[in-house]
Amino acid sequence: MNAGTTSSTACLAARSDLASLQPVQQARMHSKNPLLAEIELNILAVRDPHRDHGSAIRELFRGFSKASKFDDVNNPDFHDTVVALTSEAVRLIERQPMNKRSDALGRLIQDLSYFDVHSRVGEHAFMLQPKLLNKLIDSLLRGSEISVDLAIKLVGRLARNNREAGDLPLLLDKVLAAARLHVSDDALVRDCVQLGRVLEGMNNLAHATTRIAHICLDSIEAGQAKPGKPGFADGLCIGAVLSWLRGNRLQPGAGIAERLGRLMVNMTPARLQAEHMLCSTSCRYLPDDLKPVLIEKLLSSCCNDSQLLDDLAPAIDSLPEGSVRDRLRAMLRQKLVQQCSFTQDLADRSSSVRLALLLGDGSEDILAGALLRAANNVSDAGSQNSAEKLERMDDYAILSFHLDPAGDLCVPDSRLCEGVNKSKPELLVTGEHFIYPQWLVTRRQILQQAIAAGRVTSIVKEASIPTVLAQLTQAYVGPTVVPGDWPAMKQALLAARDQIAMQ
Numbered sequence: 001m002n003a004g005t006t007s008s009t010a011c012l013a014a015r016s017d018l019a020s021l022q023p024v025q026q027a028r029m030h031s032k033n034p035l036l037a038e039i040e041l042n043i044l045a046v047r048d049p050h051r052d053h054g055s056a057i058r059e060l061f062r063g064f065s066k067a068s069k070f071d072d073v074n075n076p077d078f079h080d081t082v083v084a085l086t087s088e089a090v091r092l093i094e095r096q097p098m099n100k101r102s103d104a105l106g107r108l109i110q111d112l113s114y115f116d117v118h119s120r121v122g123e124h125a126f127m128l129q130p131k132l133l134n135k136l137i138d139s140l141l142r143g144s145e146i147s148v149d150l151a152i153k154l155v156g157r158l159a160r161n162n163r164e165a166g167d168l169p170l171l172l173d174k175v176l177a178a179a180r181l182h183v184s185d186d187a188l189v190r191d192c193v194q195l196g197r198v199l200e201g202m203n204n205l206a207h208a209t210t211r212i213a214h215i216c217l218d219s220i221e222a223g224q225a226k227p228g229k230p231g232f233a234d235g236l237c238i239g240a241v242l243s244w245l246r247g248n249r250l251q252p253g254a255g256i257a258e259r260l261g262r263l264m265v266n267m268t269p270a271r272l273q274a275e276h277m278l279c280s281t282s283c284r285y286l287p288d289d290l291k292p293v294l295i296e297k298l299l300s301s302c303c304n305d306s307q308l309l310d311d312l313a314p315a316i317d318s319l320p321e322g323s324v325r326d327r328l329r330a331m332l333r334q335k336l337v338q339q340c341s342f343t344q345d346l347a348d349r350s351s352s353v354r355l356a357l358l359l360g361d362g363s364e365d366i367l368a369g370a371l372l373r374a375a376n377n378v379s380d381a382g383s384q385n386s387a388e389k390l391e392r393m394d395d396y397a398i399l400s401f402h403l404d405p406a407g408d409l410c411v412p413d414s415r416l417c418e419g420v421n422k423s424k425p426e427l428l429v430t431g432e433h434f435i436y437p438q439w440l441v442t443r444r445q446i447l448q449q450a451i452a453a454g455r456v457t458s459i460v461k462e463a464s465i466p467t468v469l470a471q472l473t474q475a476y477v478g479p480t481v482v483p484g485d486w487p488a489m490k491q492a493l494l495a496a497r498d499q500i501a502m503q
Contacts, residue, residue: 035070039063039081046088056092060085064111079132083139086112090140090147102187105150109157112136130167133158137171145182149191151175156195159202172208176215183218186233192216193233193240200249210251213241217259224266234271238264238278245285261290265297273301280308283315291315292324299331306348309336313355333359340370350395357402358483368403371396372436394493397443400436401489402481405451407436407444442500443493450492451481 042063046056063085070078086108093104133154140151155175159168182188196212199205216237223234241260244250264272264279264286272279280298283291295312312332319325333356340352353367436444481489493500 033077035066036077036081039066039085042066043081043084043088046092053092053095060089060092061111073129074131076131079129079135082112082132083136086136086150087139087143090143090150094144094146098187101146105146105153108150109153112154133171134167137174141174141178145185145188148175148178148182149185149188152179152188152191152195156191156198159195159198169205169208172205172211176208176211180211180215180218183215184222186219189215189219189233190236193236196240196244200244200247206249206251209244209249210254210256213244213250213254213256214259216241217256217263220263224263224268235275235278238275238282242278242282242285257285258287258290261286261294265290265293269301272297276301276305276308277311280311280315283312284318288320292319292328295328296331299328299335306339306351309339310351310355313359329359337366337370340367350392350399353399353403354395357399364403368400371399371403390497393439394443394490397440397447397493398486398489400440401444401447401451402483402486405448405481439500446492446496446499447489450489451485 042059045051045059046063048056051059067078067081067085072078089108089111093101093108096104137151137154140147140154152175155168155171158171176192179188179192192212192215196209199209199212216233219237220234238260241256245257245260250256260282264282267275267279276298279294283294286294295315298308298312309332316325316328316332319328336352336356336359340349340356349370353371356367357364
């Protein structure tokens with residue numbers, strides 16, 4: 001075959017490819033603009049089914065590079081060319097591995113910024129011409145979830161850099177309506193969440209944020225319908241919805257809190273435990289009929305996180321008085337007793353004891369035993385810096401004094417500790433008697449004096465009796481302590497730091 005025949009065959013093939021173009025593309029090819037015609041040839045080359053992925057990408061970049069040199073950015077033919085280039089780029093991205101798609105979409109957005117007339121005059125805002133952006137997004141929304149994800153990224157970039165863009169509300173409505181059809185795609189849902197965070201700083205867009213919140217809840221619901229699905233985006237979605245509830249970023253009456261509560265209540269134990277911190281935080285926003293159900297499920301789980309228990313205490317207290325609240329308080333207290341008995345973390349242990357005491361009656365002996373068995377570990381905690389160690393020792397002193405103001409604590413049914421406190425052998429028959437380490441003895445003496453002085457002052461003031469009689473009364477009653485005394489006890493220990501350091 002001679003060169004002329006080869007050239008003729010190539011021309012016939014090119015004509016055949018051109019004939020397969022859509023009518024609008026054919027019209028553009030006949031526009032007699034040489035640069036657009038060259039770009040069309042790049043598009044045809046990219047579509048060649050025999051071309052490998054790397055070669056197609058390079059051909060596509062050549063097309064984008066040529067398009068960036070086009071001056072008439074309002075030309076409808078140019079708009080169609082950009083849409084066609086973007087469509088081919090998305091098709092190539094779909095052929096890439098999942099872990100590379102996000103970077104490829106980011107690169108494509110950078111390429112599209114070539115067509116921003118503002119960038120050409122030295123500004124760095126990303127705002128395609130409104131007609132081009134609308135046409136591009138309309139094209140993307142008819143494609144796969146990757147196309148829709150790109151549309152979300154484009155609208156997010158527009159919102160971030162041009163907050164007064166007049167077309168933004170309409171574009172948001174289009175994009176979010178399409179996004180809700182693809183809630184099983186974690187990458188797309190993550191980009192929706194990111195778009196929602198961009199919108200947080202903007203006024204009058206609560207309707208868009210509310211639609212994104214529904215997309216987040218749709219994603220969780222889709223995961224629950226497929227038990228085998230890992231639910232990678234659940235935590236992100238719950239956190240985002242909580243953030244928008246806290247910031248009053250959602251439309252009133254949209255039912256977001258109710259949907260969130262029902263989804264949480266229906267979580268499997270494994271998912272509930274994995275997201276327990278977000279679930280406990282959400283309790284304050286849930287309807288009254290769902291709040292106790294979720295609290296009970298969280299307390300029934302095997303999670304003993306101290307922060308979870310701290311969060312649930314005010315949520316339980318916010319419930320109406322009655323048997324439900326009393327039962328949940330009892331469950332929380334039992335959980336706290338388990339926590340302070342088994343945890344190895346000293347901060348968690350003291351936090352659990354403090355919260356359990358605030359909840360009321362029962363198990364003081366177990367709480368005290370768990371606390372005091374760990375007391376020596378506090379002074380030996382070499383990994384803590386000095387300020388943290390002193391703070392922890394003061395906390396232990398306050399709690400131990402609350403639990404055992406007389407200093408003769410005995411924990412029933414605990415192991416026998418022979419040779420301890422022979423002056424009170426009767427305490428050793430049924431359990432363990434504790435000897436306080438010196439650092440704790442010193443602090444307890446300071447607290448004894450502070451409590452006694454405070455009680456005497458209160459008696460003199462309230463009963464109008466002489467100080468000596470008040471001292472006798474206080475000595476007879478003994479050094480009882482209530483949680484309301486804790487702040488003053490803390491101040492007494494802080495004021496005595498120098499005295500403590502000398503001993």
